[in-house]
Amino acid sequence: MLKANKIKVTMDARDCEELGISFEAMAKNSPESREVFFKLLRRAERETGFTCQNARLVVEAAIRAEKSEMTLFVTKVDNEEEKELFDKLSHINLPDILGGEADKKPPKAEEKTSTMVELADFEDVIKMCHCMRECFWGTLYSYKDKYYMTMLPSYIPKASEFGSPCPEGYRSIVEEHGKAIVKNSAFLFIRNRFTE
Secondary structure (H helix, E strand, C coil): CCECCEEEEEEEHHHHHHCCCCHHHHCCCCHHHHHHHHHHHHHHHHHHCCCCCCCEEEEEEEEEHHHCEEEEEEEEECHHHHHHHHHHHCCCEHHHHHHHHCCCCCCHHHHHHCEEEEECCHHHHHHHHHHCCCCCCECEEEECCEEEEEECHHHHHHHCCCCEECCHHHHHHHHHHCEEEEECEHHHHHHHHCCC
């Protein structure tokens, strides 16, 4: 337990197997992964006293696909804290929190092959994140009144329903001059914080 209202859970493929789910399935937002997540919360309550009954939760995930390892940060918040928490989380870089336990960037496979999609407004960002529930990684930028999300090229056909792929040269302009709103785990963060 990190604080009275925050816990950190790290698990790998072997831990997932013991919980009756594959690492790949756990990394997706599915009924099975949610069931395992609540099992983990019940275990945390027994082992650390961290209880989340009647509490609103913010869940942040850092996934290291190349090592089949994920770290979950679960924070309890109340209504008075929500705006302040969102302001803090919107500028957070999960690997920086993890220190020596994680690389400073997303998994190398994504780092080398990711691309960027331009979205006209934040409503499109929310709709895309909820539609593409298989996506967790991604950095969300704002630049010149538009939004830009990084993702693997294989997700572009689905993302094209909500925005347009960026030319590679323009991506470097966005990364240099735009504002990174949510780093690395933007898909998951937006789904957890905003409803469709």
